[in-house]
Structure formats: C-alpha cells, structure tokens
Amino acid sequence: MAVPPRRGLPELLSIFLLAVVALLAGAARSEPDGTQKPIDSFSSDSARRFPDLPVLGYVTPWHSRGKQLVEDNRQKFDLVSPVWYTIHAQGDGYEVQGGPPAQEDEEWYRRLQQAATSSAEGGAESKPLQVVPRFMLDGWDEGDYRQLIFNATRWQMLSDVVLDVVKEKGFDGVVFEAGAAHALPQSLVTLSEALHDNEKLLIVVMQPIRTPGGEFDALAGNQAAMIEATNNMILRALPQLSLVADYFSIMTYDMSGPGGRAVSQRDIKNEKMSEAAATHDIREPGPNTNAAWVRENLITFIEATDPVMASQQQFQAGSLEALQASRKFLLGVPLYGYKYPVVFADKVTGKFIKPTPTIPPHEHAMMTGAAALKNRPKIPENAKPIMRDAGEPITAAQIADLVKEHQPDIFKLEPEGEYYFDYQPHDNGVWTRVFLPTTESMTHVLKTIKDVVEDDLVYSFGGAGVALWEVGQSTEELLASL
Numbered sequence: 001m002a003v004p005p006r007r008g009l010p011e012l013l014s015i016f017l018l019a020v021v022a023l024l025a026g027a028a029r030s031e032p033d034g035t036q037k038p039i040d041s042f043s044s045d046s047a048r049r050f051p052d053l054p055v056l057g058y059v060t061p062w063h064s065r066g067k068q069l070v071e072d073n074r075q076k077f078d079l080v081s082p083v084w085y086t087i088h089a090q091g092d093g094y095e096v097q098g099g100p101p102a103q104e105d106e107e108w109y110r111r112l113q114q115a116a117t118s119s120a121e122g123g124a125e126s127k128p129l130q131v132v133p134r135f136m137l138d139g140w141d142e143g144d145y146r147q148l149i150f151n152a153t154r155w156q157m158l159s160d161v162v163l164d165v166v167k168e169k170g171f172d173g174v175v176f177e178a179g180a181a182h183a184l185p186q187s188l189v190t191l192s193e194a195l196h197d198n199e200k201l202l203i204v205v206m207q208p209i210r211t212p213g214g215e216f217d218a219l220a221g222n223q224a225a226m227i228e229a230t231n232n233m234i235l236r237a238l239p240q241l242s243l244v245a246d247y248f249s250i251m252t253y254d255m256s257g258p259g260g261r262a263v264s265q266r267d268i269k270n271e272k273m274s275e276a277a278a279t280h281d282i283r284e285p286g287p288n289t290n291a292a293w294v295r296e297n298l299i300t301f302i303e304a305t306d307p308v309m310a311s312q313q314q315f316q317a318g319s320l321e322a323l324q325a326s327r328k329f330l331l332g333v334p335l336y337g338y339k340y341p342v343v344f345a346d347k348v349t350g351k352f353i354k355p356t357p358t359i360p361p362h363e364h365a366m367m368t369g370a371a372a373l374k375n376r377p378k379i380p381e382n383a384k385p386i387m388r389d390a391g392e393p394i395t396a397a398q399i400a401d402l403v404k405e406h407q408p409d410i411f412k413l414e415p416e417g418e419y420y421f422d423y424q425p426h427d428n429g430v431w432t433r434v435f436l437p438t439t440e441s442m443t444h445v446l447k448t449i450k451d452v453v454e455d456d457l458v459y460s461f462g463g464a465g466v467a468l469w470e471v472g473q474s475t476e477e478l479l480a481s482l
C-alpha cells in the first residue's frame, strides 16, 4: 500500500540528500590520486546497531568501489565474499577459473584478514574479517548436474579443486553457489568435510521460498505449481544441508523481479486493461524485498531444519553447541533498486491514464526545491502502475542521478519502508517506476530478523544475520544502518 509522503517530508528529504552527498563523496574518494588508504583509518564512531546479527557482504569486480566501502566500514562486517570464482565442468573433471583481478585486490583481502586499529580517538580494534570468496557453478547443463549428483569420485574432484584454491590463497572458506544447491547434498557433504578438516567455512547459497500469487504477483497456475515444487525441494534438502553448512546465504531479494508477466503491447493498444486484469495477465511492480517475506523465509528455514535438531538432541545430548554453530541463516538484503517501465491504469475502470501536468502542492516543491519543474506531469491518485516490460536492477548512484535530474516526488511503501518514485525521460519516453532501498527499509528487515532470533528459544538455532548484495552498489548511509 502506497502512502504519499505528506508527513515526514523533511526526514525523507534528508535521507535523499544524505544519499546524494555520500555518493558525491564516494566518487571524490575513488579518484585515482594514487594514495592508498592506510589500513588503520576506519572510523570507530559507527558501532554496530545489531551486534548479534552476523553480516556477510558480497563485493563484485564490476562495482569495485565495494572494496573501499568494506574497508572504510569494516567494523560493520563479519564475512566478506569477493565474487571471483567460477567452477566449470571440464572433460572428466572440474576446473576453477578466476581469482583476485589484480595485486591490489590480493592486498585488500589480506588487509581485511588482519585486525586493524582505528586512528580515531580511543583507537578501537576491528577484528579480522573472514574472507570467503564466492564459487559459482558456471555454464552447467542438466547432464553436468546429473553426473555430479550420482558420482562420489566427482564429489571428491569438485571438493579438491575448490580446496586447492582456498589453501593456496589463504581464504577463510567459501560461498558455494549453484543454480540448485539443494540438489547436491552429497557433493556438499564432501566439500564441507574437506573445508572443515582445514578449519575453513562453508556457506551455501539458497533460493528463497517464494509465495505464488502474492500481492504483486498474479501468476498463471502452472507457474504457481513450479514455485511450489521448488519450495518443496529446497525445504526437503535442508535437514541434511544444515549439518554441513556453517551459514546459508538466502537470496531474499528480487521479490518482484522474476516471475509473472508484463501487460501485452496488444492490450495497451486496445485499452483492454480490465480484460487483462481479469485473466491475471498483468503485473504491478513492487519492492525488491520486504520484511514480512524475509521473516517468513527465516521461520520456514528454521522449521525445516528442526527435525535434525530433535533427532540430534535425542541421540547426542550435549551436542547443542555444535549444532548451533552449524546453522546460521543469512537473509539476503538488496543494496540496489529496481526500475520498471510502466503504464498507468485507472484502478476502477481499468482504462489507461495519461499523467498530465499539474502544479505540485507546496510541500512537494519544498521537497524537490525545483520551481522549474512545476509543470511536471503528475500521476493521478487513482492510478495503478502496470509493468509494460521486465524490470532492471539499478544502483544507488544511478538512482541519485535520476533524483537530481527529474526531482520526482518520492513515496514510501508501508510497511516495507522502501521508497519509490516515477519519472518520464525528457524525450517524453516511457514512464518508469523506481524502487529503492533506504536505511529505513534495511533497519526494518534487521529488526525483524532480530525479533525472530530473540523469540526463538524453542528452536535455539544458530542465529541469523544478513547477506548484502552487493556492497559496491550501496552508500555509506545504507551501511550505517547495519
């Protein structure tokens, strides 16, 4: 449900200005001035707001400012996963490709693995971070999966190629990602044993549990059935996987992205909106994640692993600690937004609406500070946005540029705390709705996770935290909410 930002506008404005300022500062910092930031310069004034929730941050080579953000905010992280490696099925075995792109990446992760002292007053210590690069199965077809699933020799081969890299590079473990990790339990047992024998961590990436036919997802019947089937496979694999994984990284983002269909161009042309709506052939864009969905995932994952707990307690009283250490759920938190090309339809009649220029209320002008934009077309209150094409991820930097350029009214979604705005490119192009994460949406997710962890004495599972995808698309402000 969308709530116009009538209250709290100054607050909203400040969030945005902060984000923009941070981006500008970030851009200035990454100028190639040749000076390497000293390792002891992290700021010690931003303590963790949720110290009991472990934080994993992904860092990709294609948004490499993430490296600096992690280092500047290292007290906010426990685990850092550079996205560097792919595993390929090659002839009779497996081959790992990739690695730190340059010498400075190598030096970067080695610095993270050392404790650091703040130069700020007080000289707080930052503990060593655990560097656990992601290894992803790449280009695998069904045959490659089948060969691995049923062949113990291959479990060992896969484990060997990964462990060789981990040992050679001195990593603290790995994040293992496959299209369907839940289909590879035996292989993961072998990998886990090899890693644990060397005191290394195994983090397994899991698909989230999706709810077919949610508010933003009017799905056809067979799509819903496929989602159900995937959910069931994931949950069935969990008891076994939870014995071998130190953490699960659960991809609770792209909630509204995949699945569903956009309204067809034919319907747009024929104004057949209500017809399309009746057959669920339309989709409204929605937020990237929300706390309710995250909570549902966490509880479902906890409950799915509970039988293990029960049987272990029965047979090995006192093994609780070992188990607790082996089951931590890191819920995915997106640090990027989404933009969707949309058309607007009247909520009641289903007719398409063309936004027309109006004079925005004073408060909006205050927010945008843009007298020049008074004639901006305004989306009528009774309009419902319909996707006319697939959405695309968008970084915080790109969002800040759009906000600066179009100075849109920005709305808040309750209860997610995510924000959105609409803009039309200056060439009268396709209207676009942008969803973006904020400190508020992140805090809401973190609080939700904390509540489950604190409530869950019944399960006394190993705990939960967050996995951030990905730090390079973020801002200092988003990271400050950790």
Ligand SMILES: *[C@@H]1O[C@H](CO)[C@@H](O)[C@H](O)[C@H]1NC(C)=O
Pocket: 092, 093, 151, 152, 153, 154
């Ligand atoms: C298992 O994999 C190995 C290595 O690729 C291969 O030599 C062997 O024939 C496979 N075994 C079976 C039963 O397919």
